[in-house]
Amino acid sequence: MAKSYMQVKGLVKRFGPFTALNGVDLEVFPGEVHALLGDNGAGKSTLIKILAGVHQPTSGRIFIEDDEVQFRSPRDASAAGIGTVYQDLALNQLMSVTRNFFMGRELKGRLGVLRTKEMDKIAHDEMLKIGIDISDPRQAVGTMSGGQRQTLAIARAIYFGAKVLILDEPTSALGQRQQMEVLKTMMRVRARGDIAIIFITHNEIHSNLVADRFTFLALGQVIGAGTKTELAGEDIRRLMAGGAEMKDLAHELAAI
């Protein structure tokens, strides 16, 4: 079996008295899509914010290729190859595609002048590689569709050396066709073989379509994990509901 790129062991995160994560383990492999599933408030976003260096864990350890790492800031995490595409995408609507693509990592020439032409070309080419041909890299992000924005954010993360690509509900705000676009983009990234994708979603169909491996969170704990073959389809649905049986739910609904 391939070696994992990143391993998380016993991650705990408390916000004051509230335990958001209570000892979470996670392992991601290059060239695989790892679906991270769980109900609202299960702690998915909290987990990836720790991986992205936004939050510091209360306890627990993170390993990148067997070396223990600590992320004190988003910069640390991205330097270690963690590229995060947040639910809100971290895009600036009024600014151009290129300016967003290079935000915080601009290419500078002499006197700190931006190398605009070169940046336009890179932004265009990198987005084309994963499936979207934007005609004008100077158009404002606010004028782009949701799927195009996802692609921009993903292309940006990959270009800046992401080895782990974290996608927080990339399909949730999109229409059917655009959801498929994003799934296709994910599969193109997966096909490169060198990038591990963590895919957070509430959509069972989507996760079944693209994921190789699953981790289920409920109330801050892992309640199930494994590869697609290890988990039966029925199991996935039960775990997604936070461990509740579908037929129990049916009873509960009927009782109202």
Added chain:
Amino acid sequence: MADRSESDRLKQESWYQKTIRRPEIGSFVVMIVVIIALALASDGQAFNALGLKNNIAIIAQFGIIATGAALLMIAGEFDLSIGSMIGFAGMSMAMMMKWGLPFGLGEATPFTAFLITLCMTLFLGWMIGNIVVRSGLSSFIVTLAFLFVLRGTTEVAFRLINKSTQISGLPDFKETSWFAELMGGEVFGWFYDLWFEFGGNLNRKGEQWVSGFDARFMWWIIIAGAAYFILSRTQLGNWIYATGDDKEAARANGVPVNKVKIGLFMFTAFCATMFAACQVFDTNTSDAAKGNLKELEAIAIAVVGGTLMTGGFGSVIGVVFGAVTVGLVANAVFFIPWIDGSWFRVFVGTVLLAAVFANERIRKRITGGI
């Protein structure tokens, strides 16, 4: 269907269409209208040799502080302390010139007086910036507090040391100090020399009439030029836009948003200090009431120039147009004797409101109507 890609849907626009969609276009049109109207109503007086000089003098004044206000607004914050900062800086420089440097450091030169004042105002800007980013309070409130504090401090300091809230009758430092000449003297004399060569710029005796623009014209060009360059061509410019557009998105991408904001509060303080230095060394006077309401005029000009109140969008070129417009109208009373000077405020208010609506439309067009 398969050979139709997403990019085909964006229509290629002609040069003309691109131009009329530019955010500066509104302020440009208003500026042209004002220039023509003023030229006609003043019978050309507004743009004869002296009229031009006087108009540029006030335009440059507005332009200097509006550039600072606009950059800060693009980064999502306001500075209401600009006017009081002008008063404070002017008082500080004039008082050092009259009473010597503080702490018994001896006689002041225009340069040392300016330098010490600039250190103080930059420190104040740094402090305002820090309070805003650390407290998370609205900059509107924090700088409103400094509007009062600085104006009050200026008056108290004047009365304590100078016994009066005005200083006048200082010697003309321009004759002895290169620095005073640089701030309050004349520049671009070649322009008026050429004008004279070509047979214009004559006074009643047929001699050369005006010899140059006020130095603040040069400072405005330098400040606006630098701001334009930074905003449109550099990494820092990208960070300024990003900070005002979506602070959290910017931060997630490693943009040091707090440093950007603090730096820009220092920049508005710098602009206010330049405004004051040009004024003090031009007229060799100072007054505790100097700069009153200038913060609001600076913000109004920034908005008229197409800067969004909500941040993230704006252009220095638009602000230049805005400064020309507002400056000309402020001065109009000198060239059109039958007009009541208070129409200036009516005009600024009306144009401001129209500009806010126009800017809002631009924002909606870009963000898809949210």
